Amino acid sequence: MKFFIDTANLEEIKKAVDMGMVDGVTTNPSLIARENKPFVEIIKDICKIVDGPISAEVIALDAEGMVREGRELAAIHSNIVIKIPMTTEGLKAVKTLADEKIRTNVTLIFSASQALMAAKAGASYASPFVGRLDDISQNGMDLISDIMNIYDNYGYATEVIVASIRNPIHVVDAALLGAHIATIPFKVIAQLARHPLTDLGMEQFLADWEKRTKA
Ligand code: E4P
Numbered sequence: 001m002k003f004f005i006d007t008a009n010l011e012e013i014k015k016a017v018d019m020g021m022v023d024g025v026t027t028n029p030s031l032i033a034r035e036n037k038p039f040v041e042i043i044k045d046i047c048k049i050v051d052g053p054i055s056a057e058v059i060a061l062d063a064e065g066m067v068r069e070g071r072e073l074a075a076i077h078s079n080i081v082i083k084i085p086m087t088t089e090g091l092k093a094v095k096t097l098a099d100e101k102i103r104t105n106v107t108l109i110f111s112a113s114q115a116l117m118a119a120k121a122g123a124s125y126a127s128p129f130v131g132r133l134d135d136i137s138q139n140g141m142d143l144i145s146d147i148m149n150i151y152d153n154y155g156y157a158t159e160v161i162v163a164s165i166r167n168p169i170h171v172v173d174a175a176l177l178g179a180h181i182a183t184i185p186f187k188v189i190a191q192l193a194r195h196p197l198t199d200l201g202m203e204q205f206l207a208d209w210e211k212r213t214k215a
Contacts, residue, residue, distance in 0.1 A: 001175045004053070004161065004183040008032045008042050012186035013049050019189070024052035026127070026161065026183040028083065028107065029059065040076065047077040053125075055105045057083035058093075066093035074102045081105045081124060086114045091121045098122030105161065112146040119156040127183070129164035130174075140164070141173045148177050168192045 002023040005016045008031040016022045025046050032039050043056050054077070058069040070082035070093065081103045084090040094104045098121070105125035106118035110133060118126040128147060130140025147160055159180035165171060168191050171182045184192075 001179065002181040003189070004055075004181055005189065006031070006163065006165070006183040006185050008035050008046070009186070010035075010042075010045055010049065013046060016186055016189050017049060019193075021189055022050055022052070024054060024181070024183075025050050026055040026083070026105070026163065028055075028057050032057075043073070043076055043080065047079055050079070052079060053081045053103070053105075054079050055081045055083040055107075055125075057085075057107065061087075061089060063089040063092035063096070066090065067096050070097050070102060070104070071100075083107050083127075084123075086110075086118060091117055094118065094121040094123050098124075107163070110143070112143060112150060115143075115147040115160075116150055119151060119154075119158040123158050125159050125161050125181070127161045127163040130162055130170055131164035131166040133164075134166070141170070141177065144174055144177050144179055148179060 003021050004024040004026050005013055005022050006026050008027040032042060035042055046054050056073045058066045060066045060069055066084055073082055074080050082097055083105045084093050086106050086108045097104050103124040105127055106123040107127045109115050109126055109128040115126045115128060128143050133140035144162055161181040161183050162174040162179045163183050165182055165184050165188055171184060171192060174182045
């Protein structure tokens, strides 16, 4: 399973890269807005740190505007993937960009029908948001299972990015379903590595070692 980091914060990206856990990066307008730098500058900086797909999202609501922004962003670096919202205008933009060999990530997917349409339009990636579904009492992971089955049935090349991840269980469940990618906030990447019994075991090993050398 590939791990993308879901942040625009360079420090978090660097720390996760040092852990060897970053295959790509996803950003969105909310994540970009948290940083104190112009959008394009942030994306260029991320490209210097990570050699993998880096999603940058368009702001336009019409297909023409999305395509224009998409072309501009794609020109920054070959690793840029254009993040497009799951709307009918977005689907048109995905088709145009796919014809130009520009990779897209269809975002804000909340149903299997939306994921099917993203794949048909030629999206390179589809991002279903599990956490936001869980937040409204719908099981987000059921959606991942449905999308994986549909993509499997027809051999779509579109890769599923499990997004809106809130905890380590989301990541493990996504892996059990065979999802291609999880895009994970830094806090959850750190949580994935931790176990209290590991900490306790280390403490005990070191304490025993101390006793042995003193004897
Ligand atoms: C995905 O690409 C989005 O950036 C992200 O996963 C959204 O997560 P949130 O629901 O925690 O905002």
